[in-house]
Amino acid sequence: MNIFKISSKNLVRNKLTTILNIILVAFGVSILSILFLASTQISNKLEKNAKDIDLVVGAKGSPLQLILSSVYHIDYPTGNIPAKDAYKLMQNPMVKRAVPLALGDNYNGYRIVGTDSTFSNLYGLSIKKGSFWHKDLEVTLGNTVALTSGLKIGDFFFGAHGLTGNGDVHKQHAYQVKGILKPQGNITDNLILTNIGSVYKMHEEKHVEGHSNISEGAKEINDKQITALLIQYKSPMSVILFPRMVNQSTNMQAASPAMESARLFSLIGVGIDTLQWFAIFIMGIAALSIFISLYNAMKERKYDLAIMRCLGASKSKLFFLVMFEGVLVTFIGACLGLLIGHVALEVIGAYQESSQAKLTGLTAVPQEVYLIWIGLFIGALASLIPAMQIYKVDIAETLTKNS
């Protein structure tokens, strides 16, 4: 029997009000926690996938689209660039590493990426089972692709033209699975990697003739086209010079993943801001509701509090009692809100179509601790004025009055 028990018994007695207040707080907190979690995860993903890529060179068009298609593998490519020009850029002294990409096909929605061994160096890939691709039509699967498609080493499959759907299947050539990558925690988990030659082979009846072989190197690529080039600089100095050089002196465009994803995030940011204000608004309503219910209850509880004074409780003890009730409600609400936020995000993640940016509720961000503090603060704020009433109540008068 103590203050906590008295508070909680009183809260239980006024179930409906208590539940309403808890729900209001929980609602506000859960929206905020979803926003925190989602935006952190998205920006983490964006950063992680663009790590070590200083610049992307591709066909002219929207720079954001170029980044989305060749770094995050979300959007469609802007077009193709001549392999010959790309090769020239690869030899530029400012370039430390350049990774050619040939996109265009998919298998069950997973993109088939034609590239070379520099790709696995860039992303630091390692093999879980089997080996990397060596010859045309050999592929290495990202971990998620292997898990969801059920493809095993040695299996054959047909790629489909386009980046989504199984509409136009390339029946003439089948890919063979040579290896499966370890989970990397980035976009490569969702990719099917092969050499550029394979991609040419798939499309040779349609776009190009002849065939290419990775062992014969870049010379073979000369008269062909690729989709994009991922570039890593030798020194940070090139940040200024290199993109300008590409944009002005070639028929290609250069886009920086850092800049474009910042731009993308600022676009999403508007929506996040709006939701954030909405959640803060709900928290405000919750505070108001707690204030009103405590304040109204004070009229009724005046007798209870006067009795407790009579029984020997000091004013400060009762002040604490009323404050504690408000804080308890918001604390429960805040914890519940965090739980709801995480569960909701996990559910959203489970139903998410795009496997590239899957969200999960199983991680936490440090800001969430602030949410609990904010909850406690709101509870204290809302119960401050009702609790102050304690100091005004005239016990003698309250109890002797024939009410």
Add this chain to the structure above:
Amino acid sequence: MIKIGSLAHVYEKGRRIKFPDWEIADMEQWLLLGASGSGKSTLLNIISGLLEPSQGEVLINGTDLYTLPARGRDRFRGRHIGIIFQRPHLIRSLDVLDNLALAAVMAGLPVDHERNLSLLHDLGIAELAKNYPDQLSQGQLQRVSVARALVNKPDLLIADEPTSSLDDENANQVIQLLTTQAKDNGAALIIATHDRRVRDHITKTYLL
């Protein structure tokens, strides 16, 4: 022993009441009589440490109530004085037994459930221990408030019009309870009343 000396109180409206000096020996039982408006409740509030008088002193077992700091006075009241009001105010969110426990907790004393149960038993309401106040009748509520006043073994039991809202039968029982329980618990008793039914039980009177 309780002693009040040269006590006077000035109301906000300026009316001044002077209270005759009064000495109550241990375990004595007194009636506090007076017409309504004569200041009975005011005197009781002063004696129980709820209302600071404009002048004079209240000594309970040698402690001058109004020299104690406010917090100390609250605690002293909780431990040494049991108060029964005209209307039995119980905490509605707590059951009968918890209401009794509350008296000990608020006074900063350990809760003695056995004593509380035996108090309820003595007052004939042992079976109500787990009931909530809104399930009890007026008579039962008044008994619970008597029990609550006795929880901390007070030196002084103060009852303000304890019978005015009760019928004859209940009023008689409550008076019986108060006098016998005060005696059994070794407490002095002051009953403020204008109820004739009470006068037959107690002989010493203090008239305002």
